[in-house]
Amino acid sequence: MDIEDFKFIYWMEYAHRMWGRGLGVMFALPFTYFLRKGFITLxxxxxxxxxxxxxxxxxxxxxxxxxxxxxxxxxxxxxxxxSPYRLAAHLTSAFVIYCGLLWTAFSVVMPEPPAGSIAWVRGAAKIQRLALPVSFVVGITAVSGAFVAGNDAIGDTWIPNDIFSMEPLMRNFFENTSTVQLNHRILATATLLSIGSLWWATRKLDIHPAIRSLIGRTMGMAALQVTLGISTLLSYVPVSLGSANQAGALTLFTLVILLNYTVRRPSLTLLKSLPSVTKTP
Incomplete structure (x- = not known):
């Protein structure tokens, strides 16, 4: 690494650090103001x-x-x-915070899920049982990407010969570049298949049109994300495609969190006011 490379990395890290501190200030000031005004519940x-x-x-x-x-x-x-372990911890923490902020924002903007009838609520309940495990697969796949980045993992074959070359065996899953890349490919495939299975299983359910549209958009984003991942790998990870792949992972994660929020059970008050079936005009 020459001095120019060091300067570039230094200023990128410095900007990232200042941005993080700025976010803290942007969060704390309005939070304190709204708290003092009594706009925020306990x-x-x-x-x-x-x-x-x-x-x-x-x-x-x-x-x-x-x-x-x-x-x-x-x-x-x-x-x-x-360290790829610390990089993964940093990314996981970021995703946890983002998930908490997103869920909190949804609860303020949309206190009740979309529900036009009891039939739609029952359909959403069936989706909820599938959406949660799908979300875990998406999250684990995103975190595995941190190990890919931390190890500069890339390979020329689908199943490399040296995937278990390290001792002890568990080190291969986090430090062996061939195994880490293979893990990420398998998890990415599992993500696409799980979201595809969710879409297929719910295509004939009687559900709210907004939920059906969201599932379709999630399916489309999953396909796009896999395409981005393959393109990034075949292009030997240019910064532009690598960044697009990270943004795609966050977008897909956002969609599955939104899906989990919209299929949750409505309040008892809303349930009592719903008709058994949706009235058609």
Whole structure:
């Protein structure tokens, strides 16, 4: 690494750090104002306080991650980089905070899920049993991408010969570039298949049109994300495609979180007011 490369990385890290601190200020100031004005309920205030604490913890995790990249390499032939474990922890924490913020925003903007009839509510309940495990698959796939980035994992074959070359065996799943890339490909395929199965299983259900549209959009985004991942790999990970792949993962994660929110059970008050079937004009 020459001095120009170091400067580029330094300023990128510095901008990221300042952006994180700025987000903390942008969160704390309006939160304090609305709290003092009494616009925030106790339950919402506790949730937002917890999210703010997680944000502060995310800064510490980020420092812990960057610190691993400043340690002296064991030899001159070893590339200096951050720990993939700490990178994955930093990404996981970011996704947890984002999920909490997103769910909180939905609860404020849309207190009740879309429900036009009892039949639609029953259909949404069936989707809910499928949507939650699908969300876990999407989240795990995204986190596995951090190990791909942290290990510079790339390969030329579908199943490499050296996937179990490290000892102990578990190290291969987190440090072996061939195994890490294979894991990510398998998880990405599982994500596409699980979302595709969700779409197929719900295509004939009597559900709210907004939920049906959301499932279709999620299916389309999953297909696009797999295409982005393949293109990134075949192009030897240019920054533009790598960034697009990360943005695609976040977009897909957003859609599955929104899906889980919209298929949750309505309040008892809303349920009592719903007709058994939807009236057609």
């Amino acid at each position: 339950r919402l205030g506790l949730r937002l306080s917890a999210l703010f604490a997680l944000g502060a913890g995310q800064g510490l995790i980020g420092w812990w991650m960057v610190k691993s990249g400043l340690e002296e390499p064991v030899s001159e032939y070893v590339q200096l980089k951050v």
